[in-house]
Amino acid sequence: MCSPRVMGKVREELSRRRMLGMVGVAVAAGVASRLPASAQQATPMAATPGTLNLALGSYTQVQDLTHTITPTTPLYPGYPQPEIEPLRTFAENGFYANLLTYGEHTGTHMDAPAHFVEGAPFANELPVEQFFAPLAVIDISERAAGDPDAQLMPDDILAWEDEHGALPAGAFVAMNAGWDVRIDDPEAFINMSDDVLHFPGFHPDATALLIDERDVTGIGVDTLSLDYGAATEFATHVTLLQAGKYGLECIAGLANVPAAGGLIVVGGPKFMNASGGPSRVMALF
């Protein structure tokens, strides 16, 4: 008999292989033409200043949106747990430092276009202008409390706009499913039963709406994956990352920031050829 973890890994690999076929079709159908111009040109290295595409507001509060990464941080099944080992100690060296080993998709982290699309930008290549964006928080926590398979639907976006006005240009749209409070209980955060994960995510139709009709900077979730847990084809990942946008997973503290009017600040990873990675995410409001 396999443990849930092993079963999960097998399931993940099977699902991802199915997804691979889909990506292949999409690439053949012309992914390159959908990527923004910056991704089709030479690598944007951000060596010189870039211009912010937004007017900064007058913020007085800051909220950390980042979970602390520990050896027991909940991860997508099959992913290795992070290791934090002493590299220098006060007793031996007079000062203190650790050696870290982890997969890029650990903790509050970024999914870069290169995570799913060959030839698309790595996390370290994203222009830092994209790391500051008007933050829209769409709260589906009430629905998610009753249904862990809840998805953020196009109607949720329209309802947010009814209340707060049109999404600002280049917004970052975050789903608050109330999931972050489970972070210290990995089993509840991963929430697997009968070999299927159960946690909320963005429905692919909502993702397509945000990209095709709202031109967002990116989207984020407080769960393990942009796609909801029961997804088998990862269509939200594919739709978002093919468009050259980035995602954030395992965001914390969204309940403490306003639904509209804030600014997200993304301290994204800068390792070479990064598919994504742990990011320090904060909100000003």
Place this chain on the structure above:
Amino acid sequence: MCSPRVMGKVREELSRRRMLGMVGVAVAAGVASRLPASAQQATPMAATPGTLNLALGSYTQVQDLTHTITPTTPLYPGYPQPEIEPLRTFAENGFYANLLTYGEHTGTHMDAPAHFVEGAPFANELPVEQFFAPLAVIDISERAAGDPDAQLMPDDILAWEDEHGALPAGAFVAMNAGWDVRIDDPEAFINMSDDVLHFPGFHPDATALLIDERDVTGIGVDTLSLDYGAATEFATHVTLLQAGKYGLECIAGLANVPAAGGLIVVGGPKFMNASGGPSRVMALF
């Protein structure tokens, strides 16, 4: 015969042991009383919003101040080179991700108080309010070009203030020694000869002035260490970190930001018990 790297490691350990003695004395003399109140209280977890201690300006430009970390990133002698290994590949898995292994003091990174002071805050415990600060860049690149042992002196701070006015409250003070352009030539960046490192840093007297008389949020350098390369007692580290402040090392791109009027944004690390770690550092101006 030992290689320069081995010699460096031995030298480093010897130096740090000497420093350990010094830290011991300082701790006995009352480090705790010098730490800010937040560091003496329970861990500040930033689970709820904090109030910014500054008025944000009207910024239009953003500059990345972060080097890309690669397997050949220059490091303090004796430190392990980072490893970036495939964890998931398009060929095998249909998507892409890496496994990372590195020491916390790699690339553009933070030194938290806990790096040198037992019981002082870890990087993950620093309130995010401290990650937004008025940025003052003090340029000693002309002097450093002629003298790699140049240090940022109290007179450099006073000269900056003569030109730009008093340092703002809670400023982050960065030394621009013009060193970041050496990043792709590790030998030139480390710059060791006769077993002594030669690169610029903050003189301990300048550090003490900034802490005791200007109450800075932190200080940073574009070289490998807050202390200049030839330092044997790391007095700048000790002075800064005992005061509960943080430092940033290996900053990039300081020549592209104004000496005054900008804002530093620090995407600091959030691994458990972090002595510091790679940080995404940016400037708005």
